[in-house]
Amino acid sequence: MLPLPSAQQLRYLIALSELRHFGRAAAVCAVTQSTLSAGIMALERQLDAPLLDRTVGKKVVFTPLGHEIALKARQALAALEAVPQLAAAARTPLxxxxxxxxxxxxxxxxxxxxxxxxxxxxxxxxxxxxxxxxxxxxxxxxxxxxxxxxxxxxxxxxxxxxxxxxQDPFYVIMPTNHPFAALKSVPAERLSEYNMVMMEDGHCLREQTLAICRQSPSRSGSEGESEPTFTAMSLHSMAEMVELGLGIAIMPALAIENGILKNRAILARPLAGGATWxxxxxxxxxxxxxxxxxxxxxxxxxxxxxxxx
CATH class of the missing domain: 3.40.190.10 (Periplasmic binding protein-like II)
Structure with missing residues (x-):
């Protein structure tokens, strides 16, 4: 019988295939980088097959076989972990x-x-x-x-x-003296009339905001999305920037209903047109x-x- 990889070896391989960085993969697996690297090399010796292309310097590049084995490893580990989980769920649900x-x-x-x-x-x-x-x-x-x-x-x-x-509806938040304050709702196509404050890269609200803003013609008339003037790390920072008059922003109702605008000189108006939630x-x-x-x-x-x- 062929020797089978251990669950730990599979975890190392999956983490490396996901992160493509030995240090970050080791951190995710809660081991040192040398331990993870040694585990990958031991797996290659055990399989008698190269999983990584080591001719490309420090970059983590999987061989075609390594990529395929990493996919199988993910399936195998999920199936292995499902065994005790299934038994536990049957014994005592929730x-x-x-x-x-x-x-x-x-x-x-x-x-x-x-x-x-x-x-x-x-x-x-x-x-x-x-x-x-x-x-x-x-x-x-x-x-x-x-x-x-x-x-x-x-x-x-x-x-x-x-x-x-x-569904969590979107609102447009603005300073109390903003021209949109006179509207009952703000049409999505009018968002480009003013600077927008958006979440920083990596937040899905930024992508959802950009998708809505694409409905709005650019003030410059050029194609493509315009960059926001200000980006925020959190919805609380976004509210502060709006209160300072740096721009308007799209805010989910969940945040507003939980008091994020309380005691701020900010108004919220429903966003109208297109997918506004x-x-x-x-x-x-x-x-x-x-x-x-x-x-x-x-x-x-x-x-x-x-x-x-």
Whole structure:
């Protein structure tokens, strides 16, 4: 019988294939870089096949065979991890660890109510939380470091099973003396009339805002998207920039309903025209043995939707 790779070797290989950097892959696997590198080399000797192309210097480049084996390794590790998870889920549904990832434009406004309702309904669930950008959360989900994500859709969520919860409308926020203040709602095609404050790269709200702004003709009349004058690290920073008169911004209702504009000289007006909302939803790995649990959790979390959603 051919010797089988260990689960740890598969984790090293998957992390390296995802991150393409030995240092970051080692950090994800909670080992030193030398340990991960030695593990990959041991796997190559065991398989008697080169998985990495080491003729290209310091860059991490997989051979065609290495790329194919990494894909198989991901499937094999997921199947292996599913065995104890399936047994645990059958014994005691909705108990044990739940590693939940949340994006920053949702987390501060939904985490308190999420923690409270999960503790009330599922007291034996051991919840841990990670806040990060969509891209990083999806990466951690694929590597098995997280179990379920709370995301804003549409997003590039290929390779996951998604479950929509509710729609979160978009508003345009502006200083109290802004010309749009006289409008009951702001047409999306008029957004280009003023500078926009947007989230920095990596946040899905930025991409959703840019998609909406593409409906609006550029003031210069040139093609392509114009760069925002100011970018924010968080929705709280965005509100501060708007209050200072640096521009207007698109803000989700979830943040407004949770008081982000309280005591600020800012008005909010509904955004009109096109897809003027995002969808709050859950994502998990396809064919997860805990899919039934996650579906139950989705039903519970849906009760957190605002009555206006």
């Amino acid at each position: 108990t044990g660890p739940l590693r939940l990832g949340v994006i920053p434009t949702i987390g501060p406004f939904l985490i308190p109510s999420t923690v409270r309702i999960l503790h009330e309904h599922f007291p034996r669930l051991l919840l841990s939380l990670t806040e990060d950008t969509t891209e990083h959360l999806l990466e951690k989900l694929s590597l098995g470091q997280l179990d379920m994500l709370v995301l804003a859709m549409p997003c590039l969520c290929d390779g996951t099973e998604t479950h929509p919860l509710w 995002r969808t709050i939803g859950l994502a998990w790995r396809p064919r997860s043995p805990r899919a039934a649990d996650f579906t139950t959790l989705a039903g519970t979390l849906r009760t957190l939707a605002p009555h206006t959603a």
